[in-house]
Amino acid sequence: SLKEKLKSIAQATYTHSRNLACFVFTYKGLMALQAQLQGKKIPFHSFLAACIGGWLVFGENNPINSQIIMYLLSRILFGLSRLAVEKGYVPQPKQDPFPLVAALIWGTVLWLFEYHRETLQPSLQSSMTYLYDDSNVWHDVSDFLIYNKRTDSK
Numbered sequence: 001s002l003k004e005k006l007k008s009i010a011q012a013t014y015t016h017s018r019n020l021a022c023f024v025f026t027y028k029g030l031m032a033l034q035a036q037l038q039g040k041k042i043p044f045h046s047f048l049a050a051c052i053g054g055w056l057v058f059g060e061n062n063p064i065n066s067q068i069i070m071y072l073l074s075r076i077l078f079g080l081s082r083l084a085v086e087k088g089y090v091p092q093p094k095q096d097p098f099p100l101v102a103a104l105i106w107g108t109v110l111w112l113f114e115y116h117r118e119t120l121q122p123s124l125q126s127s128m129t130y131l132y133d134d135s136n137v138w139h140d141v142s143d144f145l146i147y148n149k150r151t152d153s154k
Helices: 002-038 043-058 063-086 098-115 122-136
Strands: none
Touching: 002 043, 002 063, 043 063, 098 122
């Protein structure tokens, strides 16, 4: 029902914001503690504080934490790729690598969906099932505009 959906959205929003607030509090507290103990701030402090905060706050495998971790992972991979080029570990590409990355990501996710579906995150499985399986049967344009799962009564 609409009421249940709104309640679910509110709960997810609350959990997301609470976890972020707890993480920031933990991270900043550990950063201050390390700086106090060593008399200065060093780069490893950030990594250690974030690892501890990540373990404590985001260590539970649930849908909210899973979404946040997947979001961060994609941004980290892009950031590390840029850093590798900036530091000279990887040569500057002669052309934009984005089309190749897009092709490899889509190729991989559809291969996983077709042959190892259970390895994908449940919400991704659901979306892809709707797009690639349920779309094999349709009745009219309303299947694409509303929802293509019909009961026998329609």
